[in-house]
Amino acid sequence: MRQTLLSSFDQFSFSPDSHRAMEEKEQPSGGLHFVGKKDELIKAQRSSRTLEGRDILIIYHEGVFYAIDCYCYHAGGTLQNGDIEDINGKLCIICPKHKYKITLAEGEGLYRARNPMENPSILRWYSKGMKQRVHTVTEINGEVFVKLTTSPFWIDSDYYQGEKGKVERAMAEASEGDMPVMKDDDE
Numbered sequence: 001m002r003q004t005l006l007s008s009f010d011q012f013s014f015s016p017d018s019h020r021a022m023e024e025k026e027q028p029s030g031g032l033h034f035v036g037k038k039d040e041l042i043k044a045q046r047s048s049r050t051l052e053g054r055d056i057l058i059i060y061h062e063g064v065f066y067a068i069d070c071y072c073y074h075a076g077g078t079l080q081n082g083d084i085e086d087i088n089g090k091l092c093i094i095c096p097k098h099k100y101k102i103t104l105a106e107g108e109g110l111y112r113a114r115n116p117m118e119n120p121s122i123l124r125w126y127s128k129g130m131k132q133r134v135h136t137v138t139e140i141n142g143e144v145f146v147k148l149t150t151s152p153f154w155i156d157s158d159y160y161q162g163e164k165g166k167v168e169r170a171m172a173e174a175s176e177g178d179m180p181v182m183k184d185d186d187e
Contacts, residue, residue, distance in 0.1 A: 107132035
């Protein structure tokens with residue numbers, strides 16, 4: 001789903017000041033949004049941006065850029081400091097609060113369970129389906145752009161981008177000291 005479009009944009013020329021002009025003007029809805037210079041984003045590894053009122057996390061990992069909704073679909077915790085691991089052949093970000101696993105490329109929720117119908121029952125990875133909205137990242141002449149995904153169906157992480165979700169996130173942050181952080185169970 002995530003794609004990098006380089007060759008189709010080679011025909012465009014950007015002046016050195018074009019990114020400043022884009023930052024100063026309101027960027028068009030539904031199009032490419034300038035999120036930073038490639039070298040700066042690589043150095044930062046992770047940075048967040050608000051595009052069209054949506055909080056996005058831009059991640060650079062092992063030579064690839066990813067853009068994903070900033071708040072975990074499960075309880076709205078920020079993914080900014082989540083570990084990145086290869087799980088069952090898929091690169092995932094781990095929600096630091098409740099240890100939910102989310103694939104970076106597809107936004108798929110993964111969980112590990114045993115099938116009670118098998119004998120012996122073996123722990124395996126299963127998919128919950130798409131839970132986290134991911135966005136398209138494009139690099140053009142050393143500048144990085146994000147195009148927001150505009151699928152017509154609801155994805156769980158959409159809740160925490162809306163007004164009710166923002167209120168819940170604020171309440172959760174206010175009571176953060178009261179909530180235990182879950183530990184990974186490696187059994």
